[in-house]
Amino acid sequence: MPRPRSLTQDQIAAAALAVIDRDGLAALSMRAVAAELGMSAMALYRYVGDRQEVEGLVVELVLGGVDVSSPPGTSWRERVTTLVGRLRDQVGAHPHIVPLTMTHRHRSAGVLRWSEAVLGILAEAGLAGADRVVALRGLLSYVIGAVQLEHLGPLSGAGTTVFAGLAPADFPYMAETAGHARLVGADEEFYGGLAIVLRGMCDPLA
Amino acid sequence: MPRPRSLTQDQIAAAALAVIDRDGLAALSMRAVAAELGMSAMALYRYVGDRQEVEGLVVELVLGGVDVSSPPGTSWRERVTTLVGRLRDQVGAHPHIVPLTMTHRHRSAGVLRWSEAVLGILAEAGLAGADRVVALRGLLSYVIGAVQLEHLGPLSGAGTTVFAGLAPADFPYMAETAGHARLVGADEEFYGGLAIVLRGMCDPLA
DNA sequence: CTTGTAGGCGTACGGCATATACCTACAATT
DNA sequence: AATTGTAGGTATATGCCGTACGCCTACAAG
Numbered sequence: 001m002p003r004p005r006s007l008t009q010d011q012i013a014a015a016a017l018a019v020i021d022r023d024g025l026a027a028l029s030m031r032a033v034a035a036e037l038g039m040s041a042m043a044l045y046r047y048v049g050d051r052q053e054v055e056g057l058v059v060e061l062v063l064g065g066v067d068v069s070s071p072p073g074t075s076w077r078e079r080v081t082t083l084v085g086r087l088r089d090q091v092g093a094h095p096h097i098v099p100l101t102m103t104h105r106h107r108s109a110g111v112l113r114w115s116e117a118v119l120g121i122l123a124e125a126g127l128a129g130a131d132r133v134v135a136l137r138g139l140l141s142y143v144i145g146a147v148q149l150e151h152l153g154p155l156s157g158a159g160t161t162v163f164a165g166l167a168p169a170d171f172p173y174m175a176e177t178a179g180h181a182r183l184v185g186a187d188e189e190f191y192g193g194l195a196i197v198l199r200g201m202c203d204p205l206a
Numbered sequence: 207m208p209r210p211r212s213l214t215q216d217q218i219a220a221a222a223l224a225v226i227d228r229d230g231l232a233a234l235s236m237r238a239v240a241a242e243l244g245m246s247a248m249a250l251y252r253y254v255g256d257r258q259e260v261e262g263l264v265v266e267l268v269l270g271g272v273d274v275s276s277p278p279g280t281s282w283r284e285r286v287t288t289l290v291g292r293l294r295d296q297v298g299a300h301p302h303i304v305p306l307t308m309t310h311r312h313r314s315a316g317v318l319r320w321s322e323a324v325l326g327i328l329a330e331a332g333l334a335g336a337d338r339v340v341a342l343r344g345l346l347s348y349v350i351g352a353v354q355l356e357h358l359g360p361l362s363g364a365g366t367t368v369f370a371g372l373a374p375a376d377f378p379y380m381a382e383t384a385g386h387a388r389l390v391g392a393d394e395e396f397y398g399g400l401a402i403v404l405r406g407m408c409d410p411l412a
Numbered sequence: 413c414t415t416g417t418a419g420g421c422g423t424a425c426g427g428c429a430t431a432t433a434c435c436t437a438c439a440a441t442t
Numbered sequence: 443a444a445t446t447g448t449a450g451g452t453a454t455a456t457g458c459c460g461t462a463c464g465c466c467t468a469c470a471a472g
Contacts, residue, residue, distance in 0.1 A: 003418055004419090042422080051461090099308065103358065116379050129386060130398075133383050133395070134394075134398035141351030141354075142344070171322045174318060188340075196344045200406030201406075208439075211449090245451075246452050248451075248452060251430075
């Protein structure tokens, strides 16, 4: 008998994501999302239990959009690279959500689907048992860390030493690295690191 | 002429860390830290500019405590493993700060010192130029990601599928992996993944 | 046309970060 | 010993936040 629902969870997620993309993560609030949807803040609570659930919906919206099919006719390393790259691209399209992806990673169906796809490829490559578990964790760790390094401020350079109140001269390697880093693009860095991880799998330790 | 300062930044950081360790990250507030120190909330603002600065001090306290000397007489891989392990241990002693380490990583002198030490070892190992940059980023990405995976909830398993409202049967690999994961300890997983990363460095791509 | 369910809203509470204005302890000066 | 200016500490207040509660009302089933 009751009045029909006027909102889907996707609409809520999209509204929250719009707020985040426009005004940053700190601006995400129940009031802001409600305003984005043209409702009062309390109306939102008919659709979600609390703020955390809204955050979860945003993460799911972004991470659920990753295509987990892998290109046929290529090596397993290439296929994993494709999946890893898609995950990175999806997050990169909404950099502000990076901290959210961490907090809500463990309840995201999108991450689950992605992991399942990667495991399939690793299995085809001949990895099984504990080796496969460790390989997946290694890949996941790398992507998570790399995405955050990429989007949560510069890794090094003058900015860091200035903030920390330290002399750049005390950190010769970092100074030199910062110079190189400026020349190495973000893509080369990301895929270069990924290549290291992939190279370390399967081949016996020298 | 003025009245002398009665607090050091270390004391503030220690108080904030005590609050976090005892009541969790969500309980960190200017009021809580001030109470821990036996002062009014506003007195804190004589020593720090804002809440973010308190968070930065906590990160620095924890990350600055990492010993960055490396054991002599061992291979470069072993030495890097030692440094990576120390970083992991330090964060592991205060798991609640994990999200903070991310948000404040780029202004932490501790991370800078750690990176400098790792770069020194990599340089000795013969890595230079862009290779060395990529190697450091790869290592840093791995540690960051792995520490978070370890402390921010289970990676997979029944819990995840239940939360996401999905059937475990749709994720055969993840189901199997979850079974293995229960057998593989956190240490083996962490150091196994690190071995993969280290193995991928230096050796030419097959 | 009635009716009960559930949608939407207004209000209110307690907690947060923090700006402002004040009082006061104290060390340097007299 | 008295004075004084700097800076430490506090009280108060503003405007956010999440969200509990209670009301009104739109709407579909009967």
